[in-house]
Amino acid sequence: MAIELTEQLLAQIDAYLQGKLTLIESEAFEKRLQQEPDLQEEVRLQQQLFDTLGAEKWHSIQRTKNKERLAELKSKLRSKEYQELSENIRNAETVYFNEQSSSKSFKKYYRYFAIAGMIVLFCGIYFSQLNTSYSSYYESNVDWSTLTSFAEKGELNTFSKGELAFKKEDYKTAAEQFSMVETSYELYAHSLLRLGASYDKLDENDKAIAAFQKLASVDDSYEASKGYWYEALLHLKNDDKEKAIIALKKSAELKDNFKYREAKVLLRKLE
Structure with missing residues (x-):
């Protein structure tokens, strides 16, 4: 059963991702994560988007009235096409690193930017649509x-x-x-x-x-x-x-x- 994303739960996820929960609150939330796969998935998506867009832009998107388009965006991130794109980029990344004699630190940062770039490329259109609601x-x-x-x-x-x-x-x-x-x-x-x-x-x-x-x-x-x-x-x-x-x-x-x-x-x- 899908979880209900109440304002309270979204605020809790946001606080968790930013490390603003107390130790007790964080442990309780992580225990809940272990018990609820749907919540794990939601936190994973929030983290992915939060890391890519930055706190300010992600918070403005969370506050949008257009919940339907926000749900559509998250659906795209879960889609088979997105997962295949992600896998293809990871495979290309592996081939590239096998052919290079670069340092480990460079590999680490290249991987981060490659994944971030993939998310931005895949989601850019959807975010621009999110920010232009029917109210315009x-x-x-x-x-x-x-x-x-x-x-x-x-x-x-x-x-x-x-x-x-x-x-x-x-x-x-x-x-x-x-x-x-x-x-x-x-x-x-x-x-x-x-x-x-x-x-x-x-x-x-x-x-x-x-x-x-x-x-x-x-x-x-x-x-x-x-x-x-x-x-x-x-x-x-x-x-x-x-x-x-x-x-x-x-x-x-x-x-x-x-x-x-x-x-x-x-x-x-x-x-």
Whole structure:
């Protein structure tokens, strides 16, 4: 049975590899390693990657939201192709050293660099993918500063209060105001868009998605299509590709929809 890589266990593995555990903690962890082959394998992979990339870069990768790609990378390291590549390099290394009269110390360092080079060569593409998560699509497509202003001078109602708060970057107050706009109000659809934007700014992603889903159900088809588009982008912010694709397909159904072409392009990239 595969082990569950909790945050606590990952922190323990990290501390073990860096020699930060106490003697008692280290002995207890090593005893567990002897009893759990899956944990041994995980520690071996962590050590391999830690040694090759260095502490700082490996820690940044561990913190990535894209757990799916991190799991894919580790799967590649366990794969038959990787193991065969590793074996071929070791065989080539043996032949090379048999033909040379170099010192033992040189052999030692050459071996280290050969293995490190192999890992970097094999994993480089995967690490570059890890560092570019789906949230990058969200970041390149969302710009709330372009929202049209509907506020008129001297007018003070719930919607205008929300707009004013949003402009002042008081997103909590903005969300409170926009959430109180009545469904009968002529700018109700626009209030839902701004409600979602406010929650997005507050990093309350689930509430933002709920607001955009509500926007997608309004009678005005063009305004509704904005709901699908921004819902998709919030799913990408959460690195949830599958839900993003579902929303994007709805966004790309009609040519008159908001961001129709962009939705089609994004779909091709994700599918």
